[in-house]
Amino acid sequence: MTATDVSGLTQLGAATGLPDSPETALLEKVPAGHAGTLYVVRFTAPEFTSICPMTGQPDFAHIVIDYVPKDWLVESKSLKLYLHSFRNHGAFHEDCTLDIAKRLVGLLDPVWLRIGAYWYPRGGIPIDVFWQTGAAPGGVWIPDQGVAPYRGRG
Amino acid sequence: MTATDVSGLTQLGAATGLPDSPETALLEKVPAGHAGTLYVVRFTAPEFTSICPMTGQPDFAHIVIDYVPKDWLVESKSLKLYLHSFRNHGAFHEDCTLDIAKRLVGLLDPVWLRIGAYWYPRGGIPIDVFWQTGAAPGGVWIPDQGVAPYRGRG
Amino acid sequence: MTATDVSGLTQLGAATGLPDSPETALLEKVPAGHAGTLYVVRFTAPEFTSICPMTGQPDFAHIVIDYVPKDWLVESKSLKLYLHSFRNHGAFHEDCTLDIAKRLVGLLDPVWLRIGAYWYPRGGIPIDVFWQTGAAPGGVWIPDQGVAPYRGRG
Amino acid sequence: MTATDVSGLTQLGAATGLPDSPETALLEKVPAGHAGTLYVVRFTAPEFTSICPMTGQPDFAHIVIDYVPKDWLVESKSLKLYLHSFRNHGAFHEDCTLDIAKRLVGLLDPVWLRIGAYWYPRGGIPIDVFWQTGAAPGGVWIPDQGVAPYRGRG
Amino acid sequence: MTATDVSGLTQLGAATGLPDSPETALLEKVPAGHAGTLYVVRFTAPEFTSICPMTGQPDFAHIVIDYVPKDWLVESKSLKLYLHSFRNHGAFHEDCTLDIAKRLVGLLDPVWLRIGAYWYPRGGIPIDVFWQTGAAPGGVWIPDQGVAPYRGRG
Amino acid sequence: MTATDVSGLTQLGAATGLPDSPETALLEKVPAGHAGTLYVVRFTAPEFTSICPMTGQPDFAHIVIDYVPKDWLVESKSLKLYLHSFRNHGAFHEDCTLDIAKRLVGLLDPVWLRIGAYWYPRGGIPIDVFWQTGAAPGGVWIPDQGVAPYRGRG
Amino acid sequence: MTATDVSGLTQLGAATGLPDSPETALLEKVPAGHAGTLYVVRFTAPEFTSICPMTGQPDFAHIVIDYVPKDWLVESKSLKLYLHSFRNHGAFHEDCTLDIAKRLVGLLDPVWLRIGAYWYPRGGIPIDVFWQTGAAPGGVWIPDQGVAPYRGRG
Amino acid sequence: MTATDVSGLTQLGAATGLPDSPETALLEKVPAGHAGTLYVVRFTAPEFTSICPMTGQPDFAHIVIDYVPKDWLVESKSLKLYLHSFRNHGAFHEDCTLDIAKRLVGLLDPVWLRIGAYWYPRGGIPIDVFWQTGAAPGGVWIPDQGVAPYRGRG
Amino acid sequence: MTATDVSGLTQLGAATGLPDSPETALLEKVPAGHAGTLYVVRFTAPEFTSICPMTGQPDFAHIVIDYVPKDWLVESKSLKLYLHSFRNHGAFHEDCTLDIAKRLVGLLDPVWLRIGAYWYPRGGIPIDVFWQTGAAPGGVWIPDQGVAPYRGRG
Amino acid sequence: MTATDVSGLTQLGAATGLPDSPETALLEKVPAGHAGTLYVVRFTAPEFTSICPMTGQPDFAHIVIDYVPKDWLVESKSLKLYLHSFRNHGAFHEDCTLDIAKRLVGLLDPVWLRIGAYWYPRGGIPIDVFWQTGAAPGGVWIPDQGVAPYRGRG
Ligand SMILES: [Ca+2]
Ligand SMILES: [Ca+2]
Ligand SMILES: [Ca+2]
Numbered sequence A, B, C, D, E, F, G, H, I, J: 001m002t003a004t005d006v007s008g009l010t011q012l013g014a015a016t017g018l019p020d021s022p023e024t025a026l027l028e029k030v031p032a033g034h035a036g037t038l039y040v041v042r043f044t045a046p047e048f049t050s051i052c053p054m055t056g057q058p059d060f061a062h063i064v065i066d067y068v069p070k071d072w073l074v075e076s077k078s079l080k081l082y083l084h085s086f087r088n089h090g091a092f093h094e095d096c097t098l099d100i101a102k103r104l105v106g107l108l109d110p111v112w113l114r115i116g117a118y119w120y121p122r123g124g125i126p127i128d129v130f131w132q133t134g135a136a137p138g139g140v141w142i143p144d145q146g147v148a149p150y151r152g153r154g
């Protein structure tokens, strides 16, 4: 049976506060236990919030991240803290979504990664943002994210 | 078999424009065919729109009306035209909902009437307004309106 | 074990055409096998169609009938044929719904009966009609009909 | 902690064939472990089938049984075998449903029992049958069965 | 037609920042336009977030508020700002929910009010909190909130 | 603003192992912050598992608990650990469900409590168990649990 | 972190009325913050309404727009105002849908764009219109729009 | 803005009866306003009914038609009348479905067309029929029809 | 208009008993009315039951069959009788599913055929079996079967 | 008709305890009855639980396995026991998922296999893991797993 090596981590199992900003949040990684095997890891984060840079009011999003690891896995507690670090960060929906994805790409150098960000409506019209690093690698199974479309009322 | 008397109507079967305002819209009625029988008629109007009196921007609502007729039924084409007459009318959600209901009560003098207005979100928080003329009459079957609650995203 | 007496039926198991009208349709009954027991029988008829008396165009409805038998059950094949007999019959939604219910009440003299008729939209606004013979008898279990509300699009 | 007494059972843990008929099926009971406490036990049996007495063709139903035990619980494996014993039994929907419920009432002498039988459509119109032994006892929580209504297609 | 009096408001139509805390948030009211009529106003706020007082980590909730106005309506923009003011406030789920409801009761002195708070899971088990000021007033129609139960996965 | 007193707790914020059995699990309580206010707290635990006492195989359930506190709230981390302590405990569905509820009643002496346990199917037929301490107290709002009924396949 | 340049905008943050027509509505753009990155932006607009050119009656639609930016993003407030400008504009469903899409293509010169317009039924039969500028660019992730099909009643 | 030319139509805006048969129904077309643009038009017709040629009993279907126009659009009122003309027409499900599609192909000479016919069950087993004129043209967006599969009961 | 030739059938319109076994069931075919046209016919059979060869207990499945006819259509009444003939037949899920499909392939020699069998759970884990005769023919539209995955409870 | 050879099995039909660990669990196979036919077998296991190696607390998952057999089928009772053997096994989500899949690959040497593991949330963010042995073989029908995405609340 496989046992992931967590010896390099600093936050897991320790008391941790809320990071002040995405820049100062510590995003950690562990060696992928099945190196050479191409599989998908999906994180679903329905608790994302940031600040609108134009109005100073809170924004909310449901975010789903899929990636195919190469040598590293993102450690999930540090990912949670990183996402929470946007709580007082001002950014447009498109910028915020791509910044998260590119930070993960920089950390993990994955075979492939994509992000879907499903933002709560403002002015009656929600915005979704979808990005991937490129065409998905052949022979890897990547299910649809299947998030329900926005329907207003009725 | 019962045949509703439509001889007093002026708009049904005729070419009709869009009324300018709720005040000028002609809401018509026909004699109820089963006088003395207590039953419920439900109209579901997912196409309602009016104007926000503070911002001048359009508002939208999904509206459901239930009533128990006494002597009169509302004619459905005139109801459609009446609802469409709010298209350029400015009113708050609470006022608009109750004004519709009370206009129908004035026209029909029904045994009982209720309205549920499910407004599209503004600022992230939708408002619903629910009113009925009083406790429902005994022995009448009035199913739940069953409109899905607002859920944001995810 | 109980065996319903079907000896008085004329249509069950025989070749039967489509009745010309509700007036000429033969609605049959069989003795209720559990006389003295108060239970509910529900028929769900999603295939109802009649003719609009104003325009001559077809109308459609999803109809649900609940009743508590006294001495008689309606025979289900004859009920199907009776409902199909409205195919070329012109009537308003309210009239049509109550006529069906009252025909059944006249045939069966049930302890209690109700009908829910969920009509397809015309002009964007569907009409539902709900009627029951009176307050439901005490101690009888009558589940909600649970038909989904009309939602337009989205 | 409570331990139900299963010492009187004959079928549980033994190899058992399919009973030939409802009459010969052995329906067993165990003493209720919380005597004096009024609670509800719900069985959901989506795998019920019997034979139509008019045509010899199979009928199918989704059946839900709720009861409030007095001194006895029905043993669930024997209930499964009892329900499967209708496989070659011919009966009308109404008769079949009430026969099942009354057999359980005779075995268990419960405080209260109800049955909901949701039959698959024949001729386009499904029949549901609902029965309970009487008004539910006060102070007992009995949730709605919540089975989705039949919707045809679309 | 009814026109709500908004002359006393200070935040509506003005640029407004995010309040620092619930204590400093300005919750405003307007005179109810249909005084003497008993109706329900429902707000659905799927974008609520506060801080866990034990761990300092963010908490999230979907909140629904129903009330029957007496003389006052809560102004919806100020309600939005008030709810957002919990963003950096630490409180347990039960406390937070009741504090919101009681602040509204103090402001509006409504005929009746209830709150349902549907918190996102921590440790696998979400908490919901439900409170109302007392039995609902007779003859007022108050639909179920109908928020879907938590289902984990699958 | 209200602040719950957690000073008497021993497990919250500390490293805690999995209790060996329900008997040895430490279920803790905190003083209710809004004493005298009648409200409902709902826990949804979709991760419950125990052992079948007849076969030694695992059983699974989705469990929902509603209660109206008097002087005490159950501490949610200790509740999680208590529920997980059934992992190696053998009990019938009915016994297991009522034992959980009565342990909570003994700990909290609540105004009212109910439990709904939705067990995964065995032999094709799932069992649900519903219990409450008695009729719900007047004037308290207790929403339906709304758990979807079992549907088999299709 | 990325910060979108909004210095060229004229409507964002300013008081804006409802444009008189699509021709006079001001649709604005901002430079895309992640130039060279191929991603999808989705707008969901469930509040669209225009006028039927044959009858003068209102039409309604749920509209979803997906695009892959090249150098420009559409500014979302101006998009909202542009869509609302069809409120008094008469056009057939097919024309209206394609006019919106082509206006955006002219403004943004995107890598790729598609529109799905889900119109509310008229005469019982809703019309949907689907268009894209051509085959989607390779390596870009474009989720299904997933809008539920129209189902009538039942 | 585009304006479809309707000058050649004979039924739109005029009083029209129900055609006697598919052969005599007048199916009309208008010039496509965006000639040279490849887009999809979808009609959803949940109100289709014909006659079973073996038994003379009514059949029902939910029908969805997708097509890519070349030079012509089908006029929607005439399509509705054409579909209603099957009301007294006897045909098997497979024949009826393909006849409708081929009539449209003959009228419009479209770039591409497909039909999905979802028939209501007979004998417990519904039949669906799916046909298209050939492989869909490259670069055209054709969403799934997404009609829910038949599920019987439960 | 097309009229299928049914002159060779022996069971349609005649009284028919339940076949004793799949081997003795008479599966009939009729000439395909649109020879040369590649379309899909889908049968949905939610009422399938057979016997477990290890335990003698009933098994249940929801079965969906898609095929592209060459020269023959299967007659639907004979298909119903054939499926019902498995009622007393013992077979593993995988064998039973493929035997049905291969019997149809032998009868019809279709261009292409697939079967999806969604078996009810045994021991908590349902089995689904999916087979097709080979890659689907080019240019034919074959929608997803869309059967909901098994979800256990909650 | 096909009859699978079960003569080599040791656990089926015998009393079996819960295996102590994945290593000691006996996973058995039977010869595939339709050798040379490429079809898919899907197992859905909503009752999976293991132990978090960092905290010692239980983890839960909904697991779906699809495979195309070559010469062997996995025997379903032994698969159930194997999955239950993880009950006291500590492993990370990614490791656990791939270990299950690779054990099956080692046992069966299938043409192709994939696994989807949908883990219950920890810290608000569920992890899903998706793996397949490589690109699916051509001409085999492999439906989407269709498991609903995690949605949090509301
Ligand atoms: Ca909004
Ligand atoms: Ca909003
Ligand atoms: Ca949400």
Ligand SMILES: [Ca+2]
Binding pocket: C121, C122, C123, C124, C125, G121, G122, G123, G124
């Ligand atoms: Ca309409």
Ligand SMILES: [Ca+2]
Binding pocket: A151, A152, A153, A154, B046, C151, C152, C153, C154, G046, G062
């Ligand atoms: Ca809508």
Ligand SMILES: [Ca+2]
Binding pocket: D121, D122, D123, D124, D125, H121, H122, H123, H124
């Ligand atoms: Ca049928």
Ligand SMILES: [Ca+2]
Binding pocket: C046, D151, D152, D153, D154, G151, G152, G153, G154, H046
């Ligand atoms: Ca329908």
Ligand SMILES: [Ca+2]
Binding pocket: E121, E122, E123, E124, E125, J121, J122, J123, J124
């Ligand atoms: Ca959790």
Ligand SMILES: [Ca+2]
Binding pocket: E151, E152, E153, E154, F046, I151, I152, I153, I154, J046, J062
């Ligand atoms: Ca689950």
Ligand SMILES: [Ca+2]
Binding pocket: F121, F122, F123, F124, F125, I121, I122, I123, I124
């Ligand atoms: Ca089972």
Ligand SMILES: [Ca+2]
Binding pocket: F151, F152, F153, F154, H151, H152, H153, H154, I046, I062
């Ligand atoms: Ca089913």
Ligand SMILES: [Ca+2]
Binding pocket: C121, C122, C123, C124, G121, G122, G123, G124, G125
């Ligand atoms: Ca319509």
Ligand SMILES: [Ca+2]
Binding pocket: D121, D122, D123, D124, H121, H122, H123, H124, H125
């Ligand atoms: Ca049928």
Ligand SMILES: [Ca+2]
Binding pocket: D046, D062, F151, F152, F153, F154, H151, H152, H153, H154
């Ligand atoms: Ca079912």
Ligand SMILES: [Ca+2]
Binding pocket: F120, F121, F122, F123, F124, I121, I122, I123, I124, I125
């Ligand atoms: Ca099971």
Ligand SMILES: [Ca+2]
Binding pocket: E121, E122, E123, E124, J121, J122, J123, J124, J125
């Ligand atoms: Ca969590």
